[in-house]
Amino acid sequence: MIEPVELMRLAIKKAIEGIDAGQSPFGCTIARGDDVLAISHNTVVATTDITAHAEINALRLGCKTTGQIHLEGCIVATTCEPCPMCMAALHWARVETVYFGASIADADAAGFNELQVPAADVLKIGGSKVALVGDVLSAECRDLFKRWLERSDRIVY
């Protein structure tokens, strides 16, 4: 089984690729056992699609890769705490565990129009079975915002 930290490194690498291509600083990966099913970065700007967060892109790719709408037994690594859109999407997909690095507060500080709802609250209030683990390579994940903030062509939303 691929280790969560290893999966997070792939997500960080993909997020950097996205930043360098003018996208916002988020990456997400999905794996089942040894198989990496999806590696995606945010493409809101590139595809003019406000829903194209890294997690949504990864879920769509994971569904396509497996031919299934449910990704049971999968683990997910995402460079930032999922917003309620992404956390609920991960619930719908029935993934097993979601590992994240930076926090919603970090994304908010970088200028994003975040809903102030912790991912853990979405799961707890909603009665979800999805497990959530934060603070995975969080310093490296926070550095993604720094890298992005250095770009003069960045677009915030």
Place this chain on the structure above:
Amino acid sequence: MIEPVELMRLAIKKAIEGIDAGQSPFGCTIARGDDVLAISHNTVVATTDITAHAEINALRLGCKTTGQIHLEGCIVATTCEPCPMCMAALHWARVETVYFGASIADADAAGFNELQVPAADVLKIGGSKVALVGDVLSAECRDLFKRWLERSDRIVY
């Protein structure tokens, strides 16, 4: 300006089209002034995409139609109270007002694996400016679940 009830009728009509094509019973429309920017039904099953709820499809289409990631000044009619994924997506898109018919409890009763988080709570806890109005043609919207439950080929998720 197109009236919310009129916009909801278009969403209901689209949802029926979806049900008759084997999709789950949800429809969503987006308008700005007199212009209807998007009319979509849920395509989770058709496209093997767990994120393809009616509202997400409508937002993606609305972004494509306008060439913009933000849909400010838009009103949205959706046949069912948005789940947290869809409610947060509508927040990200900065729509003005969301009108809905049936409730999350109705979708839950029909068998969907709903997170038990009212859309109003996502907005209130999150500090969103999006306005939300329920109970619009709710009887007609609840009838969509009845129509869908009569189909032997229905897929719940």
